[in-house]
Amino acid sequence: MRSFQQRLPDFNTRGIRVVAISVDAPDINRRHCQKLGFTYTFLSDPKAEAIRRYDLLHPGGGPNGADIARPAEFLIDSSGTIRWVNLTESVTVRARPDQVLKEFDDLKLTSPPGG
């Protein structure tokens, strides 16, 4: 999360919206964004509707057996098509900004000027 905030200018110049999704409530997200200086979008999915739609529910994975999202990253192009998926095997290993930016550049997802 921190690393994506640090590299946010690189995502912005490429026209990539960075969006984080978890079961945390909006006010928890707002507090954390203020505290940690995050400026990108944090979405709240307390009922795990989107999380279930993406088959990312980790039943009982949270504190006190709460259902949470397993870590995962999806890169979606401007037409709404998924172009890259990262499903980690360990909660400690996550996608890195450089990795995502390289995928984006390799896929040439930037629309041509004026297009």
Place this chain on the structure above:
Amino acid sequence: MTRCRLPFSPWIVKFAGTQTSKKRQWNFSLWTGFLLVLAGFMSYVPFFALFPITRDFPWVNLLLFVTGGTLLVSGLRRAFRQPELFRGKILGSIMALLSIAGIGFFAFGLFCVARQLPASAAAPHVGQKAPEFTLLDQNGKSVALADLLSSPPAGAAGTKANGVLLIFYRGHW
């Protein structure tokens, strides 16, 4: 003359023994080893997990465990082989047991518990349309995936986004 002295010799030996036991050396390798293992155990979550290079594979922590473990073993060896010279038979054994438990707990947590994730076999694949959703953002505003795609990020040129990166995460707790 020599016969006369014999009965005293055990006394002399015993006296000499207590003298050396008072002068037994502090077993520094035991302590250094234990502190290194402790540092390896405590430092991952608050520090090394913050940096990708030490987070993805906890090599610094494993290095601390190996170095600390080696020192502990050599310290224990000294304590048991030369108890007249080095301290730490009991305390060293306790420290060694604690270290084994700590390293075991660390390895179990990182290499077993952290990997117990659902397979997510039905997660959308590359080439599929991303499933639509509408959720509240941190300002309480309702945001749909279509909205994200149709507006560029702050400071970017153009009228729509070139892409959206969705990061699903476990939440802050």
